[in-house]
Amino acid sequence: MGTALLARGLTGRAPEWNLSHPDVVRGVHAAHVAVGAELVLTNTFVGASTEEAAAAMRLARESGARYVGASLWAGVADLEKQIAQLADADSLWLEAATSPRQALAAVRTAVQVTALPVVITCALRSAPLDELRAAGAAAAGYACSPWPLDATAADVVKLAAEGLGPEEWVRKVPSARLRGGCCGTDERYLAALRATAR
Numbered sequence: 001m002g003t004a005l006l007a008r009g010l011t012g013r014a015p016e017w018n019l020s021h022p023d024v025v026r027g028v029h030a031a032h033v034a035v036g037a038e039l040v041l042t043n044t045f046v047g048a049s050t051e052e053a054a055a056a057m058r059l060a061r062e063s064g065a066r067y068v069g070a071s072l073w074a075g076v077a078d079l080e081k082q083i084a085q086l087a088d089a090d091s092l093w094l095e096a097a098t099s100p101r102q103a104l105a106a107v108r109t110a111v112q113v114t115a116l117p118v119v120i121t122c123a124l125r126s127a128p129l130d131e132l133r134a135a136g137a138a139a140a141g142y143a144c145s146p147w148p149l150d151a152t153a154a155d156v157v158k159l160a161a162e163g164l165g166p167e168e169w170v171r172k173v174p175s176a177r178l179r180g181g182c183c184g185t186d187e188r189y190l191a192a193l194r195a196t197a198r
């Protein structure tokens with residue numbers, strides 16, 4: 001989502017576009033659904049106002065995606081409030097944790113305040129996946145960059161493009177139960193990923 005909005009002229013906070021450019025945000029979700037994405041993530045990664053969060057949820061649902069995940073950076077400041085604002089999602093995605101400590105703290109907070117399945121992704125070469133599951137995460141894995149050294153135990157991988165084209169990226173993305181794209185990817189990458197899952 002961030003990559004797509006930047007390509008369309010975003011300069012400020014992405015969640016503002018849920019209110020100012022709703023058709024664009026809905027269109028990005030819809031482009032992902034059109035190539036086979038089963039789950040889309042709300043445009044709330046950096047944290048949203050109450051109004052922005054409500055719009056984000058509505059726009060994600062309007063894409064027709066089978067599932068909507070509430071997206072929040074694992075280090076977002078007011079995590080409890082942010083989670084509460086996105087309670088209508090099907091799952092909670094705590095994303096791109098930049099340290100094991102941050103990832104564990106986010107999961108521990110989340111499971112106290114939501115009954116949604118909690119997914120945790122780490123932007124780390126190696127993450128304490130078992131510890132994160134023991135803390136209550138329904139799925140644990142890797143997001144963005146750097147790519148993990150070994151993702152064989154990960155439930156989820158949604159990695160950055162890292163300068164690779166769609167076909168090359170897909171060949172290198174590890175297998176996992178949940179897969180998707182992050183910075184630098186777009187619907188071409190998701191289409192290529194989807195083709196390998198059929």
Ligand SMILES: [Zn+2]
Pocket residue numbers: 143144145160182183
């Ligand atoms: Zn990313």
